[in-house]
Amino acid sequence: MSTSEYHSPSKVVVIGGGYAGTLAANHLRMRADVDVMLVNPRPEFVERIRLHQFVAETGEATVDYGTLLGEGIQLVVDSATRIDTAARAVRLASGRALDYDYVIYAAGSTAAIPSSVPGAAEFAFDIAELESAQRLRARLGKLPFDAPITVVGGGLTGIETAAELAEQGRTVTLVCGRTLAPSLSASARRSVATWLSRHGVAVLEAEVVTEVRPDTVVFASAAVRASALTIWTTGFGVPELAAASGLCTDELGRLLTDETLTSVDDGRIIAAGDAAAPSGRPLRMSCQAAQPLGAQAANTVLSRIAGTEPAVINQAFTGSCVSLGRRAGIRQLSRKDDTAVNLCITGRMAAAIKEATCKLGVSRIRREARKPGSSSWLKGGPRPEQLASAPRGVTSP
Template sequence: MPTPVHHTSHKVVVIGGGYAGTVAANRLRIRDDVDITLVNPRPTFVDRIRLHQFMAGTGEATVDYGTLLGEGIHLVVDSATCIDTAARTIRLASGRTLAYDYVVYAVGSTGEISSSVPGAAEFAVSIAELESAQRLRATLDDLRPDAPVTVVGAGLTGIETAAELAEQGRRVTLVCGGILAPSVSAPARRSVASWLSRHGVAVLEADVVTEVRPDAVVFADGSVRASALTIWAAGFGVPELASASRLRTDELGRLLTDETLTSVDDDRIVAAGDAAAPSGQPLRMSCQAAAPLGAQAADTVLSRIAGTEPAVINLAFVGSCISLGRRAGVRQFARKDDTSMNVYFGGRIGGAYKELTCKLGVLKIRREARKPGSLPWAKGGPRPEQPASGTPAVPPPAVGGPKTPVS
């Protein structure tokens, strides 16, 4: 009588159910001997690139995990508070602990309201998370249509937020603190500025907010501008789980990894998405980077289970998209190193392209659930000025570090 074969189950816990974490969890199903647990603080997936639509009441930004996750993935609605690398356990806010063989660290990013601006934390509201977007939506419902709204931060998120409200006839001021849309080319910037001007948005490029009041904002020159609602879109932070777990991070708190996305402190922890800092040189926080990094993180874990050498980052950007209300947008093309080219298209075609891009973000996750391994992440060549092997650049010796906003 043949001896039964017992397959060892490899326990992988994915912390974070955003674009990177859901792709990673689905992709890990390539092997049938991997026990996959996804830990996320919310019971539904947040389609963050649609939060400005949700805020304005022009769209929804949540998706049922039942439609996104492949069969066999265990969803735990909870928050991780500490990774105990010695015991290989994860402590959760509920008091529960999860054992692991490998961790995919995909905690994402959060809204970062500057603590150096008096009143900002108390009276401004971030647009970066579902709960704050819900608060904004409720506040807007109670505001008169002609009430002044201020958006602080003129990166892509700030522009999309201002445009969504302006298209509805809101009185919007967009405070840049520098130049409008600094990441796009001059021709694309002029296109964005033209749309905002036609829709009545007051764009203040050189002005800097130095105080936020319940009904106004104050600028560096002492001038005061009425603001019934102040929306903060001036930067992102990351959860402090890595530093709380005594894992080395960059200045913002992103987990330091090598070019295979493996933590420089523990080869059983692999990072993906906004909270990863490969060689101390993280990619731009974006949905565009998150999904491929989630796929690579899963592949790195699968390589370690198989005893093979994981591949290094081979990811190139292709540009960015900006929605301008529901009917227009800008598609900016970029070089592989994410620097913009003087090539873009806008108008209705740009808006349609942006909408297609948003839909693809969720469709790629669903496809990975149906067919693990379907999402490619290798594009172009090795990252410029990065190590060609899995050896990281020399990381700073300190654990954790002060948070600074990302422009």
């Protein structure tokens, strides 16, 4: 190859080493002329969908990145503090700066304990991230086994957490605010309610927690209930990195993108996972959405490098899985638009499906490390071999 034909490798910085970011980093290796750096604050991958198991000491939730990342990907254990779009550099907490041609913004999500509830931020524990789960696990280990525990939030995270603890014989109250498992079908909700009742969980659907104290919770009805440990599972937030970088975000702070996951402000920043808001209409925060979005974001970068038009989102859901302890669960089926249908699988078979789903999330990343481009969620976009062999085109500004 002559000097005039030589092109230096494209530098891609992936911010966030969760389900979306790790798969995206591996997917980028479809081209040999791409240098990939994965920035993550922890040296280990966190299986967030197993954090309730980690808290209850019924399973672990971390995986060595050495078993997940493909050859040549540089893991940078640090936190991104700002994307300097003018200098085209990602600023890190350590003071380092990583130059980039493209950024894949896969910063993920965090807990959202409301400041409007007195005492919640001070006395309640969340389960959204590894560090908070570690604190919760340590606190749980110091409690008498019959100490009253309150789980706030009747969504899937709250249900799984309450069930994991109740199966061990813990005294658990689940405060739903309104409806238990509102994202599930009526039949699935009945199955969840039956399991919780059989395992002694007090489910309060109409109550709302208005204050958290060190050893009690207070409800909107003015009732006070003993709570040696309060776990907050309602809602999620996102890191402030996009807003701090001067990029347009939605109300929650997710990066606003077009349908190719490209930032509406900067064609070199592509988002994936929980921190992305395509056309201002974010998908459900889930591993099920994160990994296809990670592959889509990587494909968008590869299309930009190749000088081809990136594909638009073509995401479909199949439903959700909920574990009820280690021996039961719910597999809720849905339409492609994530609307639940009145069909679900329950009991031990659902528990097996949930466990297989958890394992699949990690195995997909490993498969992508071994064979970049093996992901098969997207339909209608350019084929992987087209992106891998296309000539380098003119990159967008």
